Amino acid sequence: MGFAEELPVYASKVQQTIEPISRKIQDFQQSAGNLTNDVHPTKKVPEVRLQESPTWPDYLVRGIGSVWGALIIAGVVPFLTFFMLCTKDQMAIRMDGLFGSKIDAARFITNLNQMIRGFVAVATLSSAT
Numbered sequence: 001m002g003f004a005e006e007l008p009v010y011a012s013k014v015q016q017t018i019e020p021i022s023r024k025i026q027d028f029q030q031s032a033g034n035l036t037n038d039v040h041p042t043k044k045v046p047e048v049r050l051q052e053s054p055t056w057p058d059y060l061v062r063g064i065g066s067v068w069g070a071l072i073i074a075g076v077v078p079f080l081t082f083f084m085l086c087t088k089d090q091m092a093i094r095m096d097g098l099f100g101s102k103i104d105a106a107r108f109i110t111n112l113n114q115m116i117r118g119f120v121a122v123a124t125l126s127s128a129t
Helices: 002-038 056-064 067-086 088-099 105-128
Strands: none
Touching: 067 088, 088 105
């Protein structure tokens, strides 16, 4: 009974003790509310980078790769071309033997030569533009 009679006294003492803390909490909440109202979220804009179009030396370097690759190509292509030119008569005879009477080997080689020249010319012109 005594505790029930003294309960309002204890409650007022607890309220007086908690009042400064609750006041600080309310002030903090109000200042935080002011901060969130002042802050405007920024929209992220995607970054756009323009790339320069590659020049023909870039394509050449990309195609060759490394310096070693360029040296190998520079050494092997003339070597193979030399031997192909030295043995062109034997190649014509072998082509005749391979195709026999079905195809005229001399005309086939001439047509193939024209097609390769045309391909190289078109590839050169299209890569230059």
